[in-house]
Amino acid sequence: MADLIYRVNMTNLSFKIEEVPARWLGLGGRGLTSTIVAEEVDPECHPLGPNNKMVFAPGLLSGTSASNSGRNSLGAKSPLTGGIKESNVGGTSAGIFSKLGVKALIIEGLPKDENTFYQLHVTKNNVEFIPVPELVGKDNYAVLDAMMAKYDKKVAVMSIGRIGEMRMNLANVSVKDPGGKLRSHGRGGLGAVMGSKKIKCITVDAADYKEVTIADPDKFKEASKIFTKALQENPISGQGLPAFGTNVLVNILNEAGGLPTHNFRQGNWEHAEEICGETMAENIKARGGKTTHGCHAGCVIQCSQVYNDKEGKFLTSGFEYETIWALGAHLGIQDLDLIAKMDGLMDDLGVDSIETSVALGLAVDAGILAYGDGAKAYEILSHDIPTGTPLGRIFGAGTHILGKAYGLVRVPTVKGQGIPAYEPRAVKGQGITYATTPMGADHTAGYAVATNILNSGGHVDPLKKEGQVELARNLQIASAAVDSTGMCIFVAFAALDDAKCLPALIDMINARFGCALTIDDVMNLGKTILKTEHEFNIKAGFGKADDRLPEFMKYEILPPHNVTWDFTGEEIDEFWNF
């Protein structure tokens, strides 16, 4: 049976199920969410008002047995950036949406009653609207426990905590993972959009959990084997990531002079060893945690982990480099256990651990806390933000607004979103991605670190301008395409280095749908997605001046390489010439 569009209207608590329009048939994941948002959302609308929509869409290969295909996309106009946003996540939602035959779930309107929060329960041909007053004021794990008590363990749960209820720009949408922990549609404040629509949680139940239909199962199986082998044999996806997680990057960025330290004042940190991936792996092994853990079923990379405290008690999972960097080098906390405790708390509260941690680092410049003051940072996170004190509300608005509230100049944001984990002056290709991606500073949009620093897909000198615009453009196009397949972005390491990987991925898509796409078709899809997103932002009021990095990076010299951000506006604008 063909996949369908489930459309929910929160204004009158109704739903309808629609055929998929022909123009959306070949789209999934980010390609579909961005297309629907661009077609149906007024770019000038208020992100928290009645005319914004939330669009959930599993990737083209989600729900199949393809390795690492379990990413779900969420699109909307972002309250943080004011532009279009797609944020994708592992967890269990993509697979279950696909198995239920939901190509996209579109949520529109706002309830008239401002005092009631709802649970949406999505099943075959039905959406229930269940008032959940007992969950108001609760955070994610309490919501997850309540849903687990109510349903089969296989049900997908997407929820917001108190931060989302308060419609803060930090709010994410949290998703249950296969181990019963949380993953996040992290960036862009999409949890605030969910809060504005008075949705506390969405549960998705595919009663019989059937695999999705495959047009040519034999061809699919053959391509799938080649693809999985490419992931497992690649030293990055097959060895490095499972052994040390993404946090293996602390030492390499530190060594390369690209680890932003003390709010982007220098490119390396003398305490990197305290928080690095190697130290993290040692702690995990000594304390009975897990160095390997998949964020979704079918993951063969297993870069996630379970991190325990010294007593062997769970502190966090999905402990990622960007969060550890922001609380570590950026804010100055040297205690990896405290960073883990904060990461776990951010999961429960339902906040973007990058935006929140970048804001905490900037707060040192604001005089709110001292560099390295973990106790004060924890107090802000555990008290001010979730209870919505005036200070907590300023943090809740994100890094950019915190900077404005305190009259700061050195504010590391692009399009209002905090810059993560890679110094643009010392990793210039990544700087081009931050400047140009329609998402606001987003490291996953076009991960030039791969080629600038990691020698994956060749090498482009990170300190020189030559080749960076083209690199960032090619990677953003490829990332937009990969984000449409439902694949984890880390398949890109194998795709960049192994000639068999990308053709196998395309063969799987062709076998799934009975089509005959080529690599060029898939790259053209990536280009179309990027241009669609860019066009939305232009209609929302963005111009060339928004494709720029913070001005201080042009005149402040970054040690140890003593570099500045030296691209002209015209050079950056070349990005869009395709």
Add this chain to the structure above:
Amino acid sequence: MHVVVKLFAQYREGRFKVEERNYAIGTTAQMVIDLLELERVSPLGVLMVNSRHVEPSYCLQEGDVIALFPKVGGG
């Protein structure tokens, strides 16, 4: 000549994190890699000297800091 050697990720296992070592003049980065038998563990990913990417044929100088990583990534 004195050179600081830094090892990372899998290369540390059974070896060291950082050591100052003595090498003969004319020693290349590749010779350091071979002497430590690093590529028995995992292929070389990134080689930096004094925080800059260099080729394995790089000829080490007195006081250099050489950093050796297997193929790693994240993001």
